[in-house]
Amino acid sequence: MLIEGHPxxxxxxxxxxxxxxxxxxxxxxxxxLSGSRHVSLEQLAIFKFLYTAVAGLSV
Known part of the structure; x- marks a missing residue:
């Protein structure tokens, strides 16, 4: 898991x-906000960050 890996x-x-x-x-x-059976809150946060970066939106 990414969070538990090297800093x-x-x-x-x-x-x-x-x-x-x-x-x-x-x-x-x-x-x-909370996670669901299929998507954890951590997955949602990663998706949001990656979408922002790929779409070229300001953070």
């Missing part, structure tokens, strides 16, 4: 450090 790997893959990513997941939970 630099998540930074390389997502462009952010692990603690920043975990803060993003916590913020999504705080505003009422």
């Amino acid at each position: 630099e790997r998540i930074k390389t893959q997502l462009g952010m450090r692990c603690h920043v990513f975990l803060n993003l997941v916590d913020e999504l939970r705080r505003v009422g």
Whole structure:
């Protein structure tokens, strides 16, 4: 799993450090989002970040 791997790997893959990513997941939970049987909140956050990067949207 990406989060449990080497600290630099998540930074390389997502462009952010692990603690920043975990803060993003916590913020999504705080505003009422949660995972489902098929998609975890972590997967949703990764998708959102990758979509933003590929689409060239500002973060």
